[in-house]
Amino acid sequence: MTEITLGMVGGGQGAFIGAVHRIAARLDGRFRLVAGALSSDPDRAAASAAELRIERSYTDWAEMARAEAARPDGIRAVAIVTPNNLHFGPAKAFLEAGIHVICDKPMTVTLEEALELREIAAKSDALFILTHTYAGYPMLREARRLVAEGALGKLRMAQVEYVQDWLAEPVSGKQADWRADPKQAGTGAIGDIGTHAAHLARFVSGLPIEQVAAEMHTFVEGRVVDDNIHVMMRMGAGVRGMLWASQVAPGHDNDLRLRVIGEKATVDWCHDRAEELRFTRLGEAPQILTRGGPGFQGQARVPGGHPEGYLEAFASIYADAADAIEAGALPEGLPGVEEGVQGLRFIEACLASDADDGRWTALKD
Amino acid sequence: MTEITLGMVGGGQGAFIGAVHRIAARLDGRFRLVAGALSSDPDRAAASAAELRIERSYTDWAEMARAEAARPDGIRAVAIVTPNNLHFGPAKAFLEAGIHVICDKPMTVTLEEALELREIAAKSDALFILTHTYAGYPMLREARRLVAEGALGKLRMAQVEYVQDWLAEPVSGKQADWRADPKQAGTGAIGDIGTHAAHLARFVSGLPIEQVAAEMHTFVEGRVVDDNIHVMMRMGAGVRGMLWASQVAPGHDNDLRLRVIGEKATVDWCHDRAEELRFTRLGEAPQILTRGGPGFQGQARVPGGHPEGYLEAFASIYADAADAIEAGALPEGLPGVEEGVQGLRFIEACLASDADDGRWTALKD
Amino acid sequence: MTEITLGMVGGGQGAFIGAVHRIAARLDGRFRLVAGALSSDPDRAAASAAELRIERSYTDWAEMARAEAARPDGIRAVAIVTPNNLHFGPAKAFLEAGIHVICDKPMTVTLEEALELREIAAKSDALFILTHTYAGYPMLREARRLVAEGALGKLRMAQVEYVQDWLAEPVSGKQADWRADPKQAGTGAIGDIGTHAAHLARFVSGLPIEQVAAEMHTFVEGRVVDDNIHVMMRMGAGVRGMLWASQVAPGHDNDLRLRVIGEKATVDWCHDRAEELRFTRLGEAPQILTRGGPGFQGQARVPGGHPEGYLEAFASIYADAADAIEAGALPEGLPGVEEGVQGLRFIEACLASDADDGRWTALKD
Amino acid sequence: MTEITLGMVGGGQGAFIGAVHRIAARLDGRFRLVAGALSSDPDRAAASAAELRIERSYTDWAEMARAEAARPDGIRAVAIVTPNNLHFGPAKAFLEAGIHVICDKPMTVTLEEALELREIAAKSDALFILTHTYAGYPMLREARRLVAEGALGKLRMAQVEYVQDWLAEPVSGKQADWRADPKQAGTGAIGDIGTHAAHLARFVSGLPIEQVAAEMHTFVEGRVVDDNIHVMMRMGAGVRGMLWASQVAPGHDNDLRLRVIGEKATVDWCHDRAEELRFTRLGEAPQILTRGGPGFQGQARVPGGHPEGYLEAFASIYADAADAIEAGALPEGLPGVEEGVQGLRFIEACLASDADDGRWTALKD
Missing domain, CATH: 3.30.360.10 (Dihydrodipicolinate Reductase; domain 2)
Known part of the structure; x- marks a missing residue:
């Protein structure tokens, strides 16, 4: 299996869930994080990217979506780990750019946005995955x-x-x-x-x-x-x-x-x-x-008796996402x-x- | 401490909660069961009383209330362990006869009966105790x-x-x-x-x-x-x-x-x-x-580490009832x-x- | 079933295990405590007996064994709840007097005493029961x-x-x-x-x-x-x-x-x-x-879900002892x-x- | 922090503990697996290396130690995950080649080997780490x-x-x-x-x-x-x-x-x-x-309440090993x-x- 190239929106220094997504993406060796709009603050974005050895750092997710979609080696998937009100915009942008979206929950802030995103996803060739971690246990x-x-x-x-x-x-x-x-x-x-x-x-x-x-x-x-x-x-x-x-x-x-x-x-x-x-x-x-x-x-x-935990459950969501991306459709239950x-x-x-x-x-x- | 003489209404052969009440009453040595209207069926009442070595057996709780109230050595308290719809009648009868009542829950079938019983209890010198077992844990x-x-x-x-x-x-x-x-x-x-x-x-x-x-x-x-x-x-x-x-x-x-x-x-x-x-x-x-x-x-x-359980909790309700009867008033929490x-x-x-x-x-x- | 008359050696005021034996004996209604040599101190023996409403109080267990054996209504069984070094003497005395013995553990202080007691028990018509409580769970x-x-x-x-x-x-x-x-x-x-x-x-x-x-x-x-x-x-x-x-x-x-x-x-x-x-x-x-x-x-x-505990386990040993006394032999496992x-x-x-x-x-x- | 280049001895297809070591090494992003003598069977070694996308595959650990030590970009550390009798040889070879060793337990099969390995380690600039996983909990x-x-x-x-x-x-x-x-x-x-x-x-x-x-x-x-x-x-x-x-x-x-x-x-x-x-x-x-x-x-x-488990404990041993390699000495407790x-x-x-x-x-x- 080849590694899937991954970008991240949000998750700069001091963020909790971004680091969790990164471990989850890495744990089974299915993703490689290569791009990020880790923060809207340019300095923090750059510092975070450097610390994480991320090759391509952006400060604006809209620009990131455009640029990555245009590159022959652009990311295949993006993880959205921003506060709730910043899920809809990036999700829309990346789906419309044909890049698979792995998004934290809740999907949006309003039902209207959620319904709109559902329509956008229906029209896109890219997949949308929502990280309800507990579905990974x-x-x-x-x-x-x-x-x-x-x-x-x-x-x-x-x-x-x-x-x-x-x-x-x-x-x-x-x-x-x-x-x-x-x-x-x-x-x-x-x-x-x-x-x-x-x-x-x-x-x-x-x-x-x-x-x-x-x-x-x-x-x-x-x-x-x-x-x-x-x-x-x-x-x-x-x-x-x-x-x-x-x-x-x-x-x-x-x-x-x-x-x-x-x-x-x-x-x-x-x-x-x-x-x-x-x-x-x-x-x-x-x-x-x-x-x-x-x-x-x-x-x-x-084996049983060797406890797996939260990160493994999260990683299983990512592993399923990788399978989904390879297959072009979400497996049952994801x-x-x-x-x-x-x-x-x-x-x-x-x-x-x-x-x-x-x-x-x-x-x- | 002297033992308190106790009667029982209900609790004949085959009944569950009657046997529990009897163990609870006996466990701390505070009560002695001497009378009972254990069943409305005369044969079962007699057989149950004999098996339990109960001295005075009745088939009718109303008669039992009258007879015990009239005896110089009549029971001081009665346990009512009948189905819910047969709580109100006996409770009323014994309270009015000046005999303390220890009654299973729920107290009555309707709120009207409950309110009436509250008035009866307020007028009686006898106490009314409701066996919410869990208050004994x-x-x-x-x-x-x-x-x-x-x-x-x-x-x-x-x-x-x-x-x-x-x-x-x-x-x-x-x-x-x-x-x-x-x-x-x-x-x-x-x-x-x-x-x-x-x-x-x-x-x-x-x-x-x-x-x-x-x-x-x-x-x-x-x-x-x-x-x-x-x-x-x-x-x-x-x-x-x-x-x-x-x-x-x-x-x-x-x-x-x-x-x-x-x-x-x-x-x-x-x-x-x-x-x-x-x-x-x-x-x-x-x-x-x-x-x-x-x-x-x-x-x-x-001591701790020597587990007490359900019967001990129930017995603590009875022990509190005994204290209440001796003191003439319910202790806090009973x-x-x-x-x-x-x-x-x-x-x-x-x-x-x-x-x-x-x-x-x-x-x- | 008739109640078995019971005596007790040891278990005066302040003793722990004596009180436990008494609850255990009483819980299932199989025994009635009527005699005791609760303490070697006459005042404490008398005070303890009065508090427990025990009819016949002794200060010397040897005398108690003799006297009870001689009475037509003498005790059928005795509970020995003294410190370990005072198990052998009373056990011997009561067994030889033909009175069933219910004894706390360890049975004796030395193996020699234990072997001697085994011989005494073999010759006696009375039974010897050792209260290994946990066998009652x-x-x-x-x-x-x-x-x-x-x-x-x-x-x-x-x-x-x-x-x-x-x-x-x-x-x-x-x-x-x-x-x-x-x-x-x-x-x-x-x-x-x-x-x-x-x-x-x-x-x-x-x-x-x-x-x-x-x-x-x-x-x-x-x-x-x-x-x-x-x-x-x-x-x-x-x-x-x-x-x-x-x-x-x-x-x-x-x-x-x-x-x-x-x-x-x-x-x-x-x-x-x-x-x-x-x-x-x-x-x-x-x-x-x-x-x-x-x-x-x-x-x-x-029923299950209504926890029984230590006292119930102890009471089951006593209930088995009662069965044994009625049957003339210890049931399997006691x-x-x-x-x-x-x-x-x-x-x-x-x-x-x-x-x-x-x-x-x-x-x- | 830069990633530490890692090799592996053992852990080819079908092995249990090799896969665990790889996840543990990867989980915190401190190591990158680049070389391996995953099996003594050439076909299985090659197939395993290909599946794992490992760049340099060897069939002989002695050769691997020599070759990696000679390369300017040779591995800095090696994980030894073979059966017990194959710990001593590779450990000796890599320590003597100046490559840090992370070895599964027990360290050797005999005390003699263990004592000899201790001497070898004392003379080497490279560190020896034993993966007693539970020290990572x-x-x-x-x-x-x-x-x-x-x-x-x-x-x-x-x-x-x-x-x-x-x-x-x-x-x-x-x-x-x-x-x-x-x-x-x-x-x-x-x-x-x-x-x-x-x-x-x-x-x-x-x-x-x-x-x-x-x-x-x-x-x-x-x-x-x-x-x-x-x-x-x-x-x-x-x-x-x-x-x-x-x-x-x-x-x-x-x-x-x-x-x-x-x-x-x-x-x-x-x-x-x-x-x-x-x-x-x-x-x-x-x-x-x-x-x-x-x-x-x-x-x-x-955070607490998000369970970590066996893989995280193992990863903590690897993270400590990374710290040790950077510092040149084992931290307390490793x-x-x-x-x-x-x-x-x-x-x-x-x-x-x-x-x-x-x-x-x-x-x-």
């Missing part, structure tokens, strides 16, 4: 497979939570500031982590979220965006669910848990035991499924533009329900 | 104490769930049948276990549930009562919460979990690790508090008639919200 | 059953540990003092908890400990008895094992863990998750067996005089190996 | 720091186990075959995983293993090398310990656990919860330390030739004790 993929195979029987419930505490007090700093600014982030916890939780429920159950009854809340005084959301969900096929996303709950560093419950069995997964999937058939003893266990059908870099649209629909429906005394509100275009 | 009492002391700071959230799977399929038998019959049980999961969950949130937080947005659901075909409920809660002091109670979720035998989250710290308790309380101050490492730990201020029969009323208010508000498109609905008399 | 009984049924295949290893920290520093007080006095306790950690661990390995594996290579150690300055022991074991049928018992290991309150490993499967049990047995067949996913699970064949007071002898053999062989540069030393009479 | 480094700082007080015990089940039955295949062949592997479980366990005890405690009493055992019929070892240890400063390594224990995929116990506190770490360190001060509640916690002083790629010697001493002393009826046997040169 082997045991969540296994959970999805078990559900799809019917091991759980008819589904009943999906209970999901994504809980953090790093914004439990007023926080400032590069990571916190843009997330708390409605202009850059759009929303707060719901966009930052609620969309991960919603995606996860959909990813494993294979069902859409059809209606929500939601309460958005802001606990920290002075904060403008939401920092805690409670949601009841009606999903496809009569499935009921609850979703909790919070960034203000002491004692939770990055705690994501999903239970999907069917008539015949339940799958239960927690981020802090990411290598295990608790699988219980009704009337049988709970089983601890792992990558090393007999039924596992996914892929892995190291999040793309439709998942981005679903994420924005979820956000908008929660906002609407919250504004309407908690009533059940349908997700719609 | 040492680490939940410790959690309540930590909250009351301010160790969590201003509270933010209460997340509670009580999840079982024993009704995941159509079930018949003595335990299941009355619970599935609206005439005997009133409601399904919400009364049977939802009230425990709601009580627990109130017990530890010390705050009332003020409003709910709820979805009641029945998953098992042919079942008339609810078997799964999802609730969003607004509690006192601006606290937000979620409550999930289910009897149809494979992989959950009797899983009760409560998290109460404050600005400064969180307490996290699960029934399957009942001897531990996870306590995390913001910015500090999580601590595993136990009965054997340095800060523990509760009471225990055996559930009584007001908790019974709150439980029914919770049920009625959930039903109302569910019927009204999930809107926020206030709990009221 | 449902999931350990389940483990024993699985091994006996061959579910593990040919056994390979037994790894057991019993670790505490309450003697990590020089400690004084009623509980600590006699345990640290070689005259009263004989040995330190090895007798107090090492014998529990050794019994557990034998109980579940069904195999004798044949040879040991041991290191006895005392970490706390000024202590005369051992407080930490490391043992390698050769058991019957070629099984290898390790045993660790410590009372000086911070972070361990009463942590007992046993793994029995066979060619085909492993059982793994920890005291702090006493209601679970981790059972893993080679090549299959680990299963969490519980009392509520489908294969469970033991007995229980409450520890008796032979287990007491095995415990002393284990202690003596460890002492001998330790004194002989760690060499493998056989357990012998 | 952040929470084990934290444990080591806590011990070194005195947070545990005077140490008492080290209990360590490394348990697998993949050789529980007779196994064949590339990975199993050479490990079961005494000519290639030297010993069985003791060399393959026992040395990891022994290193870990030394790494965290900071103390040497001075004496052992050991039992080596082979459970699987027909196997020539040991597959289970039980060891009692006397370490420096009066510390006592136990070590268990097994490859034949069903229910254990790759379970490594270490407890280091001091007068004041205990650290407890398990591989299957690698991101947590349980730290308990005597008389205080157990704390769960993590990378995200307040006291953490190590380095990490992603395993080198002395750890290799200690590993062989441990093996030889265990063999000697086992042959001498389990007697305490000193580790010596």
Whole structure:
């Protein structure tokens, strides 16, 4: 296999998620980072590129899209790792330039942008991949497979939570500031982590979220965006669910848990035991499924008992992206533009329900 | 200390909770069971009494209340362990006869009965105790104490769930049948276990549930009562919460979990690790508090590391009841008639919200 | 069933294990405590008996044995809960008086006494029961059953540990003092908890400990008895094992863990998750067996998910003792005089190996 | 930072640990793999090199050492990932050629070779690094720091186990075959995983293993090398310990656990919860330390709650190796030739004790 040349928009010095994308792209040896518009500040862009030994440094992503598309050795794919409000513009530019886009979530700030991007992607030969990291965890993929195979029987419930505490007090700093600014982030916890939780429920159950009854809340005084959301969900096929996303709950560093419950069995997964999937058939003893266990059908870099983690999950998204680019189409399960649209629909429906005394509100275009 | 003479209504052969009440009453040596109307069936009543070596056997609780009140050596207290619809009548009869009542939950089937019973109790010299078992667990009492002391700071959230799977399929038998019959049980999961969950949130937080947005659901075909409920809660002091109670979720035998989250710290308790309380101050490492730990201020029969469980928790409710009877008043934290009323208010508000498109609905008399 | 009349030797005010025996005897309603030589101090004996509402109080156990044997309504069984050096005398006296003995462990201080007591028991019509509490835990009984049924295949290893920290520093007080006095306790950690661990390995594996290579150690300055022991074991049928018992290991309150490993499967049990047995067949996913699970064949007071603990395990030993007394013989698995002898053999062989540069030393009479 | 050019000996198609070394070398972007003697089979060497896009492929490591040393752009370091009996030769050749060596464990097959290699390394300008992976786990480094700082007080015990089940039955295949062949592997479980366990005890405690009493055992019929070892240890400063390594224990995929116990506190770490360190001060509640916690002083790629695992630990060894190569000396804690010697001493002393009826046997040169 040849390495796919990669560019990056955002991710300059001091950025968190950019460095994660770079490790993820590098881990399986499928991508080589050769170009970047790492910062809109020219000095920081240049310094960041030098530190990372990136050959072609830009300060403007629009120019980068044009220039790379024009080069015979231009990048084949670009990673967009900017704040939420700077996803749409670069994604549009690179898709229109025929360069594959690997974009952080949420896809855009508004549903209108999301729908527009979906149209742009439909017209482009380039692919759009959304880095819902958790879709890269082997045991969540296994959970999805078990559900799809019917091991759980008819589904009943999906209970999901994504809980953090790093914004439990007023926080400032590069990571916190843009997330708390409605202009850059759009929303707060719901966009930052609620969309991960919603995606996860959909990813494993294979069902859409059809209606929500939601309460958005802001606990920290002075904060403008939401920092805690409670949601009841009606999903496809009569499935009921609850979703909790919070960034203000002491004692939770990055705690994501999903239970999907069917008539015949339940799958239960927690981020802090990411290598295990608790699988219980009704009337049988709970089983601890792992990558090393007999039924596992996914892929892995190291044997069971040698824990893989967050970076490996992220790298699996990148490895799938590489496969997608080689194949010209997204493989089953890899999040793309439709998942981005679903994420924005979820956000908008929660906002609407919250504004309407908690009533059940349908997700719609 | 002298033993308190005890009677029992319900709890004949084949009953589950009656046997539990008897062990709980006996475990600390505070009660002696001497009388019973164990069954309305005379033969079963007599056989049950003989098996249990109970001196005075009745077939009618009304007669038992009259007869025991009239005897100089009549029972001082009675345990009511009948199906839900048979709580109100006996409770009324014994309270009016001046005999202390220890009653299983939910207190009654309707809020009207609950309010009436509260008035009866207010006029009686006898006490009314409601066996919300979980209020007997040492680490939940410790959690309540930590909250009351301010160790969590201003509270933010209460997340509670009580999840079982024993009704995941159509079930018949003595335990299941009355619970599935609206005439005997009133409601399904919400009364049977939802009230425990709601009580627990109130017990530890010390705050009332003020409003709910709820979805009641029945998953098992042919079942008339609810078997799964999802609730969003607004509690006192601006606290937000979620409550999930289910009897149809494979992989959950009797899983009760409560998290109460404050600005400064969180307490996290699960029934399957009942001897531990996870306590995390913001910015500090999580601590595993136990009965054997340095800060523990509760009471225990055996040292930390020698696990106490469900029967001990139940016995602690009975020990508190014995203390209450000796003192003539309920000690702080022991559930009584007001908790019974709150439980029914919770049920009625959930039903109302569910019927009204999930809107926020206030709990009221 | 009629209640069995019970006496108690030791267990006066301030004693720990006496109170535990009393709860255990009472919990299932099989015994009634009517006589006691609770203390050799007359005032304390009388005060303790009054507090416990015990009808017949003695200050001398020898006199108690004589007097009770002579009464037509004399006790049928006696619980011996004195320090180790006061087990032999009372056990002998009551057995010779034809009164069943329920005795705390270790059975005696020396192997000579143990062997003598075995002879006395053989000649007596009365039964001798040794309260190895852990043999009362449902999931350990389940483990024993699985091994006996061959579910593990040919056994390979037994790894057991019993670790505490309450003697990590020089400690004084009623509980600590006699345990640290070689005259009263004989040995330190090895007798107090090492014998529990050794019994557990034998109980579940069904195999004798044949040879040991041991290191006895005392970490706390000024202590005369051992407080930490490391043992390698050769058991019957070629099984290898390790045993660790410590009372000086911070972070361990009463942590007992046993793994029995066979060619085909492993059982793994920890005291702090006493209601679970981790059972893993080679090549299959680990299963969490519980009392509520489908294969469970033991007995229980409450359904799975309602945790039973230490007192219930202790009560199950008493319930078995009651069955034994009614039947005239010990049921399978209930520890008796032979287990007491095995415990002393284990202690003596460890002492001998330790004194002989760690060499493998056989357990012998 | 510039990338360090790297070669590899071993690790051709079908090899497990070679692929792990390559990911580890690549993950942090510190190394670039440019040369290899991936297999002694010319076709497989060439095919492997092509698949990995390695520029310079050799079939003979001796030639590779000469040729690379002669090139101006020759590799600066080499990773040796061959079976145990092929560590010594290449290590000697590359060290003598002035090329840094990163070698898998155990360092050699015999103590004689280990001592000779130590002399060779002492004379060379090149560094020797031994990939004891577990020294790369952040929470084990934290444990080591806590011990070194005195947070545990005077140490008492080290209990360590490394348990697998993949050789529980007779196994064949590339990975199993050479490990079961005494000519290639030297010993069985003791060399393959026992040395990891022994290193870990030394790494965290900071103390040497001075004496052992050991039992080596082979459970699987027909196997020539040991597959289970039980060891009692006397370490420096009066510390006592136990070590268990097994490859034949069903229910254990790759379970490594270490407890280091001091007068004041205990650290407890398990591989299957690698991101947590349980730290308990005597008389205080157990704390769960993590990378995200307040006291953490190590380095990490992603915040706490985003699990790092085995590959990240391995990559940290490589990152330290890169630092060492830039600095010209090994940083504190990075395993080198002395750890290799200690590993062989441990093996030889265990063999000697086992042959001498389990007697305490000193580790010596």
